[in-house]
Amino acid sequence: MLLKLSLRNIQRSFKDYMIYFMTLILGVAIFYLFNSIESQTVMMNVSSSTREIIELMVNVLSGVSVLVSFILGFLIVYASRFLMKRRNKEFGIYMTLGMSKRQISSVLLCETFLIGIISLAVGLVIGVALSQLMSIFVANMFEADMTQFAFVFSSSAMLKTMLYFGVIYVIVMIFNVFFIGKQELIDLLLAHRKNEKIKMKNTWLCSAVFLIGVTMLGYAYYLVTAGVTKLDTADKIFIPIALGIISTFMIFWSVSGFVLKIFMMNKKTYYMGLNTFTLRQFSSQMNTTVLSMGMICLMLFVTICVLSSGISLKNATTASLHELSPVDLYIEKTWDLKGNKANGKPYNQKDLDDSHISITESLEKLDFSVEENLKDVLTLNIYMTNDLTFGDVLGNYADDVHKQMPYLRLDSAEKIMRLSDYNKVAKRYNKPLLQLKDHEYMVVANFSGMIPLRNEALKMNTQIQLLGETYHPAIQECQDGFLVPSANQSNSGIVVVPDNAVNESMKEENVLIADYQANDEVKKQIVENKIRSLSNHTYAKDLTNLDAITKISIYEGSIGIGTMVIFIGIYIGVIFLLSSAAILALKELSESADNKERYMMLRKIGTDERMLNRALFTQISLFFIAPLILAVIHSFFGIEFCKFFLQSFGEENLMPSIIMTVIFIVVIYGGYMMITYFSSRAMLKE
Structure with missing residues (x-):
C-alpha cells in the first residue's frame, strides 16, 4: 500500500514539480557527460604529449566533479525543502487518517528512492546519448583522428554518477525523515495559512x-x-x-x-x-x-x-x-655555465665543457645528425650584461614604473641582439627588417602589457651604455617582433644594437633555428621524438644543456x-x-x-x-x-x-x-x- 501511495504521489506531483525532476535528470546527465571524457578519448589517435594533456584534463575534471557534487547536493536538498513545505497539509491529512510519522517517513523514503532511480535512469540515458556528440566535440577540439569512432559507454562514469547521486539521495532521505519527525499535526494542517x-x-x-x-x-x-x-x-x-x-x-x-x-x-x-x-x-x-x-x-x-x-x-x-611559431625547431643553450643548477647541485665537468661548444656540435656529439634531420639551419647568439638592465633601458621612467608595478624586477639584465642576427631571424619569421645607424638602438617586443612601458621610455629618448659607448633610440616606439616561438605574445623586450656594440665576453646563449628535413607528418614525428629525448627541458633528463621548443x-x-x-x-x-x-x-x-x-x-x-x-x-x-x-x-x-x-x-x-x-x-x-x-x-x- 505504501508503494502504491508513493507511486500515486509521484504521478500526481510530476506536473507541478516538473522543474525539480528536470533538474535532477539534467544534473545526472551533465555529471555523467563530463566524467565520461576519459572513455571518449581512448579511441583517439593522438600523440603521447596530447595524451598526457588529456589525462591531466580528466584528473582536473574529476576534482571539479567533487565541487559539482556538493553544488548539486545543496540544490537537491534545497529543492526538497521547498517540496516538503508544499506538502505540509497533505502530511497533516495522512496523520489525521491515522498514519504514524514512521509510516509517513516510509512513504517519503519510498518516494525519494523511486525518484532517484527514475532520475538516474533517465539522466544516464540522456548522458550516454550526449556523450557520443561530446566525443566528436572533444576530437575536434584536440584535432584528433576519429576514423576509429565507435559507440562509447563509460562504466566508470556511470558508477561514479551512481555513487555521488546515491549519497545525495540518502542525505535527502535523512532530511525528509527528520523533517517529518519534528512536525506537529496542528502545524501541518495550518501551515498554508501562515505567511513567512x-x-x-x-x-x-x-x-x-x-x-x-x-x-x-x-x-x-x-x-x-x-x-x-x-x-x-x-x-x-x-x-x-x-x-x-x-x-x-x-x-x-x-x-x-x-x-x-x-x-x-x-x-x-x-x-x-x-x-x-x-x-x-x-x-x-x-x-x-x-x-x-x-x-x-x-x-x-x-x-x-x-x-x-x-x-x-x-x-x-x-x-x-x-604566426608565432613559424619554424619547426628552436634550441637554445646557456653559454659558459657558472654557479649551480636549478636544483642547487653544481654542474659537472661534462656540463661545463658542453657550454663552450655550439648547439650544432652538441647535437653531433649526441649522435643527432643536423645535416640529415634539419634544413634551413640558422645559428646566432644572445648577449646579456649587468651593465644594461631593464631599469637602465627605462631610464628616468623607471621610478614611475616601480611605483605602478613594484613586482617588476628592474635589475634584470636585458636580452641584446646584433642587428645582423635579428634581421636573419626577422626574415625567417616574415617580420620587417630593421635599420640602425651608429650609436642607435631599437627595442623589439610584442607583449602588449610591456609595450606601453617601453614606448614611454623611448619617447623620453632614453640613452643606454654598452662597452663605454652611448646609444640613443632610432625610433620612439617598440617594433613588433620576437625570437622564441610560442603560443602567445610573450616577448617583453629585446634590445637590438649595431654589430660592434657587443663582444663575445657578453655572450649568454647560443641559439639554433631550423625546420625538419622530413616532409610527411610521420617522419617529422620521428625527428620530434629525437629532439625531445635530447632536451632536458621536456623530459628532465640530465643529458645536455639544451632547451628545445618545437612547433609540434x-x-x-x-x-x-x-x-x-x-x-x-x-x-x-x-x-x-x-x-x-x-x-x-x-x-x-x-x-x-x-x-x-x-x-x-x-x-x-x-x-x-x-x-x-x-x-x-x-x-x-x-x-x-x-x-x-x-x-x-x-x-x-x-x-x-x-x-x-x-x-x-x-x-x-x-x-x-x-x-x-x-x-x-x-x-x-x-x-x-x-x-x-x-x-x-x-x-x-x-
Whole structure:
C-alpha cells in the first residue's frame, strides 16, 4: 500500500514539480557527460604529449566533479525543502487518517528512492546519448583522428554518477525523515495559512548599508581594473574578491528593505493595473530571499566570467599559432655555465665543457645528425650584461614604473641582439627588417602589457651604455617582433644594437633555428621524438644543456590547455547556471502555490486572465532578473580583469565568447524562467 501511495504521489506531483525532476535528470546527465571524457578519448589517435594533456584534463575534471557534487547536493536538498513545505497539509491529512510519522517517513523514503532511480535512469540515458556528440566535440577540439569512432559507454562514469547521486539521495532521505519527525499535526494542517515572517527594516539603516556596500563594491571594481597593478602578489587578489562577496550581500539586504518604496515613488506606474499587487509580492520575495539572491548573483557572475574568458582563451591559444611559431625547431643553450643548477647541485665537468661548444656540435656529439634531420639551419647568439638592465633601458621612467608595478624586477639584465642576427631571424619569421645607424638602438617586443612601458621610455629618448659607448633610440616606439616561438605574445623586450656594440665576453646563449628535413607528418614525428629525448627541458633528463621548443609541442600544448580550460569553464558554468535557475524556479513555484487564494480573490473582484497572467509574468521576470542585473554589472569589471591576463595571448576581443555566454544564459536561465511561468500559470488556474 505504501508503494502504491508513493507511486500515486509521484504521478500526481510530476506536473507541478516538473522543474525539480528536470533538474535532477539534467544534473545526472551533465555529471555523467563530463566524467565520461576519459572513455571518449581512448579511441583517439593522438600523440603521447596530447595524451598526457588529456589525462591531466580528466584528473582536473574529476576534482571539479567533487565541487559539482556538493553544488548539486545543496540544490537537491534545497529543492526538497521547498517540496516538503508544499506538502505540509497533505502530511497533516495522512496523520489525521491515522498514519504514524514512521509510516509517513516510509512513504517519503519510498518516494525519494523511486525518484532517484527514475532520475538516474533517465539522466544516464540522456548522458550516454550526449556523450557520443561530446566525443566528436572533444576530437575536434584536440584535432584528433576519429576514423576509429565507435559507440562509447563509460562504466566508470556511470558508477561514479551512481555513487555521488546515491549519497545525495540518502542525505535527502535523512532530511525528509527528520523533517517529518519534528512536525506537529496542528502545524501541518495550518501551515498554508501562515505567511513567512517579514521583519521590517529601518529605511535609514538600509540606506546606510546600501551606500557602504556600493562604496566597497566600487573599490573592488577599481582594484580589478585601474588598480590591478596593486594586486602584485597572489594573496592580494582575495581582497577584491572578499569585498565583492560581502558588498553583494549588503546590497541585496539593503535594497530588499526599500525596494517597495522606490516603486511607490512613481505613483502613476505603481497604481497602474495590478502593479500594486505584483510589486508587493516581489518586495516580499526580496525580503525573504536575501541570502539566496546573493548566492545566485555570485554564481551567475562566476558563470559569465568563466564562460567568457574560457572560450576566449581557447580562441586565443590557437589563433596566432602559425604566426608565432613559424619554424619547426628552436634550441637554445646557456653559454659558459657558472654557479649551480636549478636544483642547487653544481654542474659537472661534462656540463661545463658542453657550454663552450655550439648547439650544432652538441647535437653531433649526441649522435643527432643536423645535416640529415634539419634544413634551413640558422645559428646566432644572445648577449646579456649587468651593465644594461631593464631599469637602465627605462631610464628616468623607471621610478614611475616601480611605483605602478613594484613586482617588476628592474635589475634584470636585458636580452641584446646584433642587428645582423635579428634581421636573419626577422626574415625567417616574415617580420620587417630593421635599420640602425651608429650609436642607435631599437627595442623589439610584442607583449602588449610591456609595450606601453617601453614606448614611454623611448619617447623620453632614453640613452643606454654598452662597452663605454652611448646609444640613443632610432625610433620612439617598440617594433613588433620576437625570437622564441610560442603560443602567445610573450616577448617583453629585446634590445637590438649595431654589430660592434657587443663582444663575445657578453655572450649568454647560443641559439639554433631550423625546420625538419622530413616532409610527411610521420617522419617529422620521428625527428620530434629525437629532439625531445635530447632536451632536458621536456623530459628532465640530465643529458645536455639544451632547451628545445618545437612547433609540434607548442601546437599540442596550446590546443590541450585551451581545451582543458574551456571544458572546465563550461562544466562549472553550466552547473552554476542550472543551480541558480532551478533555485529561483522552485522558490517561485512554491510562492505561486501559496498565492492560489490571492489570485482566486482577484478573479472574484473581476480581474481578467490576461491581467493576471501579465502580473504573474512581471513578478517572475523581476525575481529572475534582479540577481542577473547585479551579476552582469559585476561581469563588466570581472571580464576587464580577465583581459589583463588574456593580453599575453594576443586576444582581447571577448565579443564572440560573450555572445556564446549570452546564448547559454538565454537558453538555460531564460528557459527555466519561461517553464516557471507556464507551470505557475497552470497551477494558479486549477
